[in-house]
Amino acid sequence: MTRILVAGETLVDFIPDAPGPLASVEAFSKRAGGAPANVAVGLARLDADLDFWTRVGDDAFGDFLVETLEREGLGGDRVEQDPDAQTTLAFVSLGADADREFSFYHDHTADTRMEPGTIDDAALADYGWLHLDVLSMDTEPSRSAVLDLAERAGDETVVSFDPNSRPERWGEFSYVESAKRGFELADVVKATPEDLREAGFEGDAPELARELCSFGPHTALVTLGDEGSYAYATADAPWADEETEVRHPGYPVDPVDTTGAGDAFTSGAIAALSSGESLDEALAFGNAVAATTTTEPGAMTALPTRGEVAAFRDE
Ligand code: ATP
Structure with missing residues (x-):
């Protein structure tokens, strides 16, 4: 089984x-969150062989996050507690039109x-898959930490x-420049059309995916909300013999909360591709993991097990 390393932030989300x-x-409720943490927990629930490298404060919120990660089998040395810094907090609102602040x-x-x-x-060479997020690049030294991992992989x-x-x-560093540096170093990019337009790209999903791959990645996974997802792979991709395009329409659900659906998709797609599944199956599985997540409130808590995804797909 491919060993996976996910690196990046874990934070406490305060949900209204x-x-x-x-x-x-x-009033807000406290939840463990952060995109890389959601992806790591998603992969753990799907029985992937992974480590999660993150750092939280040596404070009550950090203790809460460490306990949460340990319950998912993601404890150990790679979950650092910093005696000299606090844990990141994020307060979130939900507007009537599902827009979040x-x-x-x-x-x-x-x-x-x-x-x-x-x-x-030596430790890095043990991992066959490395997953990173641009949000770690908004300040130093975490920016250098993730770039260093990608450069040495x-x-x-x-x-x-x-x-x-x-x-x-974004303030200290530019999102556009950071996203493009990530594209240059990555093999696989998972993005929404909005992410790619924010990075300065134009067009529909196929055009956005092709422009993205011109920076170096061999695979672009574009999530399309209730319309499922789209993938484009060049002939360099291990899961494509030639230039390939795939679409999966997603699964019809009555969503209760779509927070973290993108991270859920990422965990499903990585779980599939890292175990040798096809690009079609990666989209179908990623969409199923994500759609399941939307049927319950919360991001991390709603992430499904492999059995729950299988039962959802059977329905
Ligand atoms: P978030 O920022 O909330 O994590 P995102 O904006 O990154 O999400 P989306 O493209 O909205 O990502 O959703 C990711 C995936 O979740 C989609 O590809 C799809 O599989 C699933 N999904 C999202 N919304 C719905 C929905 N209403 N019905 C079914 N599936 C959905």
Whole structure:
């Protein structure tokens, strides 16, 4: 089985108890979150062989996150607790039109202090798949930490990258420049059309995917909300003998909460591709994992097990 390393932030999401503008929310519930953490927990529930490298504060919120990750089998040395920094907090609102507002408490927090070189070459060579997220690149030294991993990953390691655009998070560095640097280093990119347009690309999913692959990746996975997902792979992709395009329409569900659906898709697609499944199956499986997630509230808590995905697909 391919060993996978996911690296990046874990944070506490504060979810509103009622919809409405962030300024008007009176009560929030605490949830473990962060895109890389969601992907890691998603993979763990799908029985992948993985490590998750992250860093939280040595504070009550950090303890909560460490316990949450341990319950998913993601404890150990790679989950660092920083004695000199606090845990990142994110307050989220849910508008009537399902638009979310975010307020991040993220200055000099523990996850931004992930250090380049922490994982040495010998340890890195053990992983056949490395998954990274652009959000770690919004400040230093975490920016260098993830770039260093991608730059040192050998030819045998598939590097996947999520250019999660969160305009609230960018100031010190440019999102466009950071996303494009990630594209240059990645083999597989999972993105929404909005992420790619934010990076300056134009057109529909096939055009966006082709422009993305011109930066270096051999595979573009584009998620399309309730319309499922689209993939484009060049002949360099291990799962394509020639230039390939695949679409999967997704699964009809009555969504309760789509937060984290993209991360759920990523975990499903990585689980499939890293175990030798086809690109068609990766889209179908990713869509099934994501659609299942939308039928329950919460992002991380709603991530399904392999058995739950199989039962959902049988229905
Ligand atoms: P998020 O930011 O909420 O994590 P995203 O914007 O990154 O999500 P989307 O393209 O909205 O990503 O959704 C990811 C995947 O989730 C889709 O490809 C699809 O499989 C599934 N999905 C999302 N919304 C729905 C829906 N309403 N019905 C069925 N499946 C959905």
